[in-house]
Amino acid sequence: MIKAIRTNLLNPLSPYKTHFMPNVFISFENDIIVSISSKKPQHNWQDLTHTICLPGLIDAHVHLSQYNAKGKHSSGLLEWLNTYIFIEEKRSQHETYAHQISEHFFRETFAYGTTTTVIYTAPYFQACNIAFETATKLGARSMIGKTMMDRNSPDYLQETTQKSLKESFQLCEKWHQSTPLLDYIFSPRFAPVCSPTLMQEVGKYAHKNNIFIQTHLSENTSEIKWVTELFPEANSYTDVYARNNLLYENTILGHVIHISETELELIKKYNSKIAHCPDSNFFLKSGTFPYEKILDKGIKFALASDVGAGSSLSMLNVMKMANYRQEKYIVSPSEALYYATLGAAEIIGKKDEIGSIEVGKQADLAFFQTQNLQEKDEILSELLYLSSDKIAEQTIIAGKTVHQKNSTK
Numbered sequence: 441m442i443k444a445i446r447t448n449l450l451n452p453l454s455p456y457k458t459h460f461m462p463n464v465f466i467s468f469e470n471d472i473i474v475s476i477s478s479k480k481p482q483h484n485w486q487d488l489t490h491t492i493c494l495p496g497l498i499d500a501h502v503h504l505s506q507y508n509a510k511g512k513h514s515s516g517l518l519e520w521l522n523t524y525i526f527i528e529e530k531r532s533q534h535e536t537y538a539h540q541i542s543e544h545f546f547r548e549t550f551a552y553g554t555t556t557t558v559i560y561t562a563p564y565f566q567a568c569n570i571a572f573e574t575a576t577k578l579g580a581r582s583m584i585g586k587t588m589m590d591r592n593s594p595d596y597l598q599e600t601t602q603k604s605l606k607e608s609f610q611l612c613e614k615w616h617q618s619t620p621l622l623d624y625i626f627s628p629r630f631a632p633v634c635s636p637t638l639m640q641e642v643g644k645y646a647h648k649n650n651i652f653i654q655t656h657l658s659e660n661t662s663e664i665k666w667v668t669e670l671f672p673e674a675n676s677y678t679d680v681y682a683r684n685n686l687l688y689e690n691t692i693l694g695h696v697i698h699i700s701e702t703e704l705e706l707i708k709k710y711n712s713k714i715a716h717c718p719d720s721n722f723f724l725k726s727g728t729f730p731y732e733k734i735l736d737k738g739i740k741f742a743l744a745s746d747v748g749a750g751s752s753l754s755m756l757n758v759m760k761m762a763n764y765r766q767e768k769y770i771v772s773p774s775e776a777l778y779y780a781t782l783g784a785a786e787i788i789g790k791k792d793e794i795g796s797i798e799v800g801k802q803a804d805l806a807f808f809q810t811q812n813l814q815e816k817d818e819i820l821s822e823l824l825y826l827s828s829d830k831i832a833e834q835t836i837i838a839g840k841t842v843h844q845k846n847s848t849k
C-alpha cells in the first residue's frame with residue numbers, strides 16, 4: 441500500500457549542506473520511499489504541513505540498561521561506574537525488569553524521533569535477548585549487543601571468558617539480521633574489564649562473519665592510566681585494541697578524547713569509526729572531543745547520547761551539545777544534523793538504506809513542529825537550540841508509524 445505525507449523536508453546532503461524542500465509530498469510503499477514531489481498524489485495523503493520532516497535520527501552509542509540511571513552526579517567516569525552504574529545494570533538480571541526497561545527505552549527513542557539505535561545491554565543473556573524481542577515487537581531499527589566483561593568487575597556482572605564469548609556468539613547467531621531492522625554488535629565494554637583472550641576471540645569471530653564491534657576508548661585520564669598499568673607491553677590505549685584484534689572497519693569506538701596523533705593514525709589505518717557523545721563528556725567532565733583533529737584525519741564519526749552518562753535520549757539535545765561542548769570549533773546546525781543522520785548511517789554501514797530522505801531508501805522519518813517553517817537557515821537552528829527535548833509529532837520506521845504525539849497507541 442502506498443502512503444503519502446505532506447510536509448516540509450530538511451535533508452542532509454553533507455556536513456555543510458542541508459537541502460530544504462517546503463510543501464512536498466513524501467510517498468512510500470511499505471518500507472520504501474517511492475517519490476518526493478510537490479505534486480498532489482492520486483491516493484490519500486496525511487497533512488503534516490505544520491511540521492518539519494527530518495530523516496529518522498540515529499543514536500550511535502547508548503546503554504539501554506542505564507535508561508533509569510541518568511543524572512547521577514560523580515567526580516568522574518570510574519567513580520560513576522562503581523557507585524551507580526554497575527549496580528544499576530544488575531537490575532536487568534530480572535526478566536520482568538528487563539522487559540519493562542526495554543519497552544520504555546524504545547518508546548522514548550521513538551518519541552524523540554530516533555529511529556536507529558546502537559545499543560549496549562547489561563551483561564546478561566536474557567537482558568540482551570529481551571532487548572531484541574522488544575525491538576522486534578515495537579519495530580525499532582537497532583544494532584544490539586550484550587556488554588562483555590570478564591575481569592576487574594563486580595562479581596554480579598563478571599562472567600568467565602568462555603561464558604561471555606559463548607553467549608555473545610549465541611545471541612549473534614540468533615538475532616543478527618533476524619529481520620531487516622536488526623543486527624548484532626559485539627560489545628566488549630572497555631579494555632580494563634576485558635581479558636586479551638576475550639578481545640582476540642571477539643575480533644576473530646567478528647572479522648570472519650563481518651559483524652560490528654563497539655567499545656570505549658580514551659574517555660577519561662584515570663581510565664587511561666589504568667589501561668597503561670594493565671597492558672604495559674602496549675604503546676597506547678588504542679594499541680591495546682589493535683594488538684588484540686578489535687580494530688577494523690566495522691569497529692565503533694566510543695568517546696576518543698585524550699588521544700595522540702599516533703593513535704589517530706592507528707584508528708585511521710584500520711578505518712575504524714568513532715561515536716562522539718558530547719552530552720556525556722560534559723556531564724562526566726571527561727574532556728573535549730578533538731573535533732578538528734578528527735576531521736583533519738578524515739576519521740568518520742557520528743553523534744550519540746551515551747545515556748545514562750548522557751542526560752537525555754533526545755538526539756536534538758545531543759546535536760545542541762555538540763556545539764556547546766566545543767571550546768573553539770563552531771559546530772553548525774547543518775553539521776550536527778549530518779552526524780546524527782547521514783554521517784551516522786555511514787559509520788554503521790547503512791548509508792544506502794537510511795540517513796537521508798531519498799527515493800529508494802527506507803521510510804525512516806521524524807516529524808517535528810517548529811515555530812518557523814519559512815526561513816531555511818533558521819529552522820534547524822531553532823529546532824536544536826530552542827527545543828532540544830522536543831517530542832516528535834510523528835515517527836516512522838520502515839514505513840510503519842511507531843509514535844504519534846498525543847496518541848496512547
Ligand code: GUN
Pocket residue numbers: 503517521525629630656659720746749
Ligand atoms: N566506559 C566503560 N563503561 C562505560 C559506560 O557504561 N559509560 C561510559 N560513558 N563509559 C564507559
Ligand code: FE
Pocket residue numbers: 501503656694746
Ligand atoms: Fe558508553
